[in-house]
Amino acid sequence: MAAPFLPLLVLCPLAASLIVFVSAGRLSARGVGWVACGGVGLGAFLSIVLAAGLVSGPQDGVVRANLWEWMHVTGFSADIAFMLDRLSLVMILVVTVVGLLIHVYAARYMAGDPGIARFFGCMTLFVAAMLVLVLASDLLCLFIGWEGVGLCSYLLIGFWYDNPANTAAARKAFFMTRIGDTAMLCGLLLLATVTGTLRIGSVLAATMAGQVPQPALAAAAVFVLVGALAKSAQIPFQTWLPDAMAGPTPTSALIHAATMVTAGVYLLARLHVLFAAVPAVMALVAVIGTLTLLMAACTALVQSDLKRILAWSTISQLGYMFLALGCGAWQAALFHLMTHAFFKALLFLAAGALIMRVDHEQDIFRMGGLRRTLPGITAAFVAGASALAGLPLVTAGFYSKEMILSGVWHARLELTPHIIVSGRIMWGMGLLGAFLTTLYIFRCVFIVFFGDAKTAVTSRTPGLMAVPLACLSFLSVFGGVIEMPDTIAPVHLFTALLSPGAPPSPAHEPAWLVLAGAVVPLGGLAVAWVLWGRVSPIMREMPGQAAIIRLARTGRGMDVLYDRLLVQPLRLLVWLAHIRKDLLDTVAARTVMMTREGSRLLAWVQNGRVRWYAAWVAGGLCAAFAAVMLS
Amino acid sequence: MPALSLGESLFLASVLFSVGLAGVLVRRNLVFMLMSLDIMLNATALLFVAAGARWHDASGQVMFLMILALAAVETAVGLAIILCLHARGRPTLDADTGNLLQG
Numbered sequence: 001m002a003a004p005f006l007p008l009l010v011l012c013p014l015a016a017s018l019i020v021f022v023s024a025g026r027l028s029a030r031g032v033g034w035v036a037c038g039g040v041g042l043g044a045f046l047s048i049v050l051a052a053g054l055v056s057g058p059q060d061g062v063v064r065a066n067l068w069e070w071m072h073v074t075g076f077s078a079d080i081a082f083m084l085d086r087l088s089l090v091m092i093l094v095v096t097v098v099g100l101l102i103h104v105y106a107a108r109y110m111a112g113d114p115g116i117a118r119f120f121g122c123m124t125l126f127v128a129a130m131l132v133l134v135l136a137s138d139l140l141c142l143f144i145g146w147e148g149v150g151l152c153s154y155l156l157i158g159f160w161y162d163n164p165a166n167t168a169a170a171r172k173a174f175f176m177t178r179i180g181d182t183a184m185l186c187g188l189l190l191l192a193t194v195t196g197t198l199r200i201g202s203v204l205a206a207t208m209a210g211q212v213p214q215p216a217l218a219a220a221a222v223f224v225l226v227g228a229l230a231k232s233a234q235i236p237f238q239t240w241l242p243d244a245m246a247g248p249t250p251t252s253a254l255i256h257a258a259t260m261v262t263a264g265v266y267l268l269a270r271l272h273v274l275f276a277a278v279p280a281v282m283a284l285v286a287v288i289g290t291l292t293l294l295m296a297a298c299t300a301l302v303q304s305d306l307k308r309i310l311a312w313s314t315i316s317q318l319g320y321m322f323l324a325l326g327c328g329a330w331q332a333a334l335f336h337l338m339t340h341a342f343f344k345a346l347l348f349l350a351a352g353a354l355i356m357r358v359d360h361e362q363d364i365f366r367m368g369g370l371r372r373t374l375p376g377i378t379a380a381f382v383a384g385a386s387a388l389a390g391l392p393l394v395t396a397g398f399y400s401k402e403m404i405l406s407g408v409w410h411a412r413l414e415l416t417p418h419i420i421v422s423g424r425i426m427w428g429m430g431l432l433g434a435f436l437t438t439l440y441i442f443r444c445v446f447i448v449f450f451g452d453a454k455t456a457v458t459s460r461t462p463g464l465m466a467v468p469l470a471c472l473s474f475l476s477v478f479g480g481v482i483e484m485p486d487t488i489a490p491v492h493l494f495t496a497l498l499s500p501g502a503p504p505s506p507a508h509e510p511a512w513l514v515l516a517g518a519v520v521p522l523g524g525l526a527v528a529w530v531l532w533g534r535v536s537p538i539m540r541e542m543p544g545q546a547a548i549i550r551l552a553r554t555g556r557g558m559d560v561l562y563d564r565l566l567v568q569p570l571r572l573l574v575w576l577a578h579i580r581k582d583l584l585d586t587v588a589a590r591t592v593m594m595t596r597e598g599s600r601l602l603a604w605v606q607n608g609r610v611r612w613y614a615a616w617v618a619g620g621l622c623a624a625f626a627a628v629m630l631s
Numbered sequence: 632m633p634a635l636s637l638g639e640s641l642f643l644a645s646v647l648f649s650v651g652l653a654g655v656l657v658r659r660n661l662v663f664m665l666m667s668l669d670i671m672l673n674a675t676a677l678l679f680v681a682a683g684a685r686w687h688d689a690s691g692q693v694m695f696l697m698i699l700a701l702a703a704v705e706t707a708v709g710l711a712i713i714l715c716l717h718a719r720g721r722p723t724l725d726a727d728t729g730n731l732l733q734g
Contacts, residue, residue: 610726611664614655 033107083137106250180230187223232264249352286326293319329407396480438524
């Protein structure tokens, strides 16, 4: 019944994208905004209809739409097929609803830009590709969406392409995720080889039935993990995301909240059965998540660019999700993904509005005292910051972080059958991460909105931009109450949505676990207030230029390392290939030479003299006769 | 008067055609080139007549009449072109002086 809706859902933003691209220059900026918002809005409407249908339907109901068979060879077949289950339902709601709010905001934010058609074409295409990714029921079909979001992120990060730094950032993002894509493709091919199919259901069933040899399974899991790490900017692929700030702010919001970086988390959640079969890789996921979480939070603590703070914060929050995935708490990871989409979109959009009002100043040390002049933006930003920090009870981030922490507390990480790490160590690190999160985001809040005013405020925030901010503020504050720890209230709507009929988790976390998760952010807030909030002039200045601080702030350590290890040797190879004539070069050069000489010969034939033409005709005649006679 | 056999008329036609072709290729005078073209046309016409006689079919003779008309038209148009060139102030019959045919 609802099956035709699935292709339609993908088609809405795709059609909007095509219309916007094709009509480039003929539609007004307002028209472009309407088409793009309309396409995504229609998608949001359809996903809500689908959600209503799925939730009211049978408990294990799945909507399928097989569009066509892509390829069919002996031993392998692949479909273009969509599937909507509870997991993808959460994702399409996040993608379309948050995406719609970002589009509405962007329609006003980008109104004066000459490239607005190109911008919205890429944005809606981004949403369409993400929908393909989350709806695909075949891993090969999923890969289409996976590459699609990579392409769109490249186009959008390099949107203002007349600045070479922006195109360099776009190229970097594309290449780094491309490394992961290659690894992921290897993983998919390996899975296809050992199971004979890439239908997600069949692959997971084969894994559960133990039909796949363990080494192949482990290798495939590692390959897929590398792909997810690159997309989600985890260690060691984290360097592309801060540079991706080169794109317009709504793009950053879309990449960080609803699309690109969540793809990795979604993929691991989708294949959690496969990963559960390889405990060592699971442990690896948790370790990488924890390391990323702490590293990124420390880096965010010393940044001075507002958007870069938010970028490192995203990396850190994605670390939380990977930590949860590694501990088997994939529902908690998905819950955090959802609340993170709310508050990170809110933070980026508020930051964008803020930056617009202070004449495109992004350095937080040149702002200050803005709470008096920009009360609306202050309220929105503080709501987002509180949710990010996970201030207890009144924010969405608190509940999702609490769910992750309690999941991690009960986990056992099996590095090898003999080395088993208790989840409690990870829990401690997660708590430390929560403390750092509160510290860096309220450092930002106190420096930007409190203290003495340093910048003049221009213009007004347009109403069209205020609406998404208000909606997202509401979601960031109240979006988490659908799932609560038992200690506070036995509300489990989110887990009930994800796995209906399953009994609530029997593990009872001690009450002090929740208390710890509540107290730590408050402690972080207090420390941040002491350090940056009160009038303590030293901390409100630009931090020093000591080598270690500079290294931490730029996060360049990895960049330099990659440059030395990979880029320079490759450059050397290219240089060597230039000075030595190798076979391929020779072939290419000869082809060029032959083409050029041939063209010269043919040009000489056409000399404009009648008698020569007659001679050519006669010669051709003789040749034709000779050919007939001799054959 | 003995009739020519098919082989003999074929031989005569190809000799005539070759002579005409050589004339077109070798002579630079446009009038001579036109005359050589006519010789080539006559060679083909002769071929049609010979073929018609061989298969006792009147189509050969019909085709000869058409070629005759074609040759007359071709000569008329060719001479008209030469006269036009003269009228435009290009007082030469040398074919090699014109090379505006190249693209």
